[in-house]
Amino acid sequence: MKKIKFAVAGLGRIGKIHLDNLLQMPHAEVVAVTDPIEASLQYARDQGVSLTVATYEELLALPEVDAVIICTPTDTHANYAELAAKAGKHIFCEKPLDLDLNRVMNVLQVVEATNVKLMLGFNRRFDQEFKKVKNVVKSGQIGEPHLVKITSRDPGAPPVSYIKQSGGLFLDMTIHDFDMARFIVEKEVEEVYAKGAVLIDDAIGKAGDIDTAIVTLTYTDGTMAVIDNSREAAYGYDQRVEVFGSKGMVQGNNNLHDTHKLHNKDGIHGALPLHFFLERYAQAYKTEIQDFVDALTSNENVPVDGEDGLQSLRIGLAAKKSLMENRPVKISEINSEVTI
Incomplete structure (x- = not known):
């Protein structure tokens, strides 16, 4: 089975958890990360991630990336998800997608139009x-x-x-x-x-x-x-x-x-x-990201989608x-x- 190639944006507490969990999954490969803090990038290098980039835009420009994990501050989520969708990358985004209902609905329209999968991080x-x-x-x-x-x-x-x-x-x-x-x-x-x-x-x-x-x-x-x-x-x-x-x-x-x-x-x-x-x-974080990987490898619906976040x-x-x-x-x- 083909491995899904991931990029992780944001290596705070949650980003590190998702990174560590992805690195343990046989059908996932983390090919790149980005974070504004050098110590966070070094953390990823220490875990075996060879490519660290300075900006999110550089991350999306990598042709080998199939999906992005967005763990950046809340006020970036909507823009980052929209950019990822337009770049044809599947998206896992920590909640909330945005604090504004109109903005969320705009992003969901872009996601639907680009036919990528979007999963939100409701880990419970x-x-x-x-x-x-x-x-x-x-x-x-x-x-x-x-x-x-x-x-x-x-x-x-x-x-x-x-x-x-x-x-x-x-x-x-x-x-x-x-x-x-x-x-x-x-x-x-x-x-x-x-x-x-x-x-x-x-x-x-x-x-x-x-x-x-x-x-x-x-x-x-x-x-x-x-x-x-x-x-x-x-x-x-x-x-x-x-x-x-x-x-x-x-x-x-x-x-x-x-x-x-x-x-x-x-x-x-x-x-x-x-x-x-x-x-x-x-354990819930592990199961959550494993289910996202499984949805991508099997081309099935994600278990928590944009509509769930909207509601x-x-x-x-x-x-x-x-x-x-x-x-x-x-x-x-x-x-x-x-x-x-």
Whole structure:
């Protein structure tokens, strides 16, 4: 089977993860990388990547490149994806594609016109715990889903400098949960009602964001989901999903450092959750990029496409509008703001 030749743009934390995973896959070959930081380029050379280039445009000009992995800052994603599509390169792009709905739709039009594949990095879909929950729901073992509960709490807030350019909690953090809410029960969201507060760090509020939130989603069939978020959980990275249905319930719980339990006169004690997303979703990142490679080698649809990213962005924008206006917001209101 022919190897897919990849180029990686951006070698921060996520870029290095994708690079390392691709280098272990028999049907993938990383032929080039780009990053503005020399130490990052040297990291790639140390891993055996012989070609490092100064710019993204140079990367796309390489005729041997079949696909690009975009792990650069969020504000470059749309332009880089569009340029890759026009160059005939398949695209894996970290979420979000952009923070502007019109811009995303423009890029998706280019992708469709150029007939390349675009996959977005919603890595939680590939977590074994959450995939098991989805499979149980899909098999009908809990009957018809009525309620979805998603908990997503980080172990610590990111720097305020990051928050200022991230799009805020709903478009940076909760967007993963919005995607999970659609994925886990295969239903579309009709209405969003969000409440939020600054309870952890006043600097986050001064930057125009919140650090704690509850979001209620109503699906088109009237069933509901509740998402709770916090930028800081004292006990670690808290990632849980629950689906309650007409015949039962299924839960996906945290991955722990180990499964020991200490029972003594003071109570029952166990290990904390894995520290953060790099540890919690290490295997999910491998599965995610392997599925992208498989889609390219078999010429099949990617498991998370541009439409998935578009729907999650719509929910996120509705959540922001709901928070600002203190009312439920229909997804149709967000659709009506699109100008293309």
